[in-house]
Amino acid sequence: METILNLPIQNEILLSMNISKAEFASDIKVWAAISMFYFGKISLAHAANLADMHRFDFEKLLSKYKLPVSLLDENDAKKEIDLIDKI
Numbered sequence: 162m163e164t165i166l167n168l169p170i171q172n173e174i175l176l177s178m179n180i181s182k183a184e185f186a187s188d189i190k191v192w193a194a195i196s197m198f199y200f201g202k203i204s205l206a207h208a209a210n211l212a213d214m215h216r217f218d219f220e221k222l223l224s225k226y227k228l229p230v231s232l233l234d235e236n237d238a239k240k241e242i243d244l245i246d247k248i
């Protein structure tokens with residue numbers, strides 16, 4: 162595993178949020194994972210991994226924020242159904 166970000170954060174931000182550096186770092190990872198998944202940059206499994214969460218827990222988090230757990234559109238869903246019907 163590689164550390165990529167060294168993000169300077171003003172102490173006032175941590176104080177205003179009443180969280181520790183570790184909690185802030187965890188929040189940043191989770192929100193980055195949500196954003197990257199939502200915009201189709203990474204898969205659900207990779208997003209869950211980035212957020213240090215089990216996939217099921219990550220799906221529950223997405224549901225909590227009323228975000229989709231699948232990025233399939235209607236055409237993709239039809240293709241998946243057709244493929245299953247052929248099996």
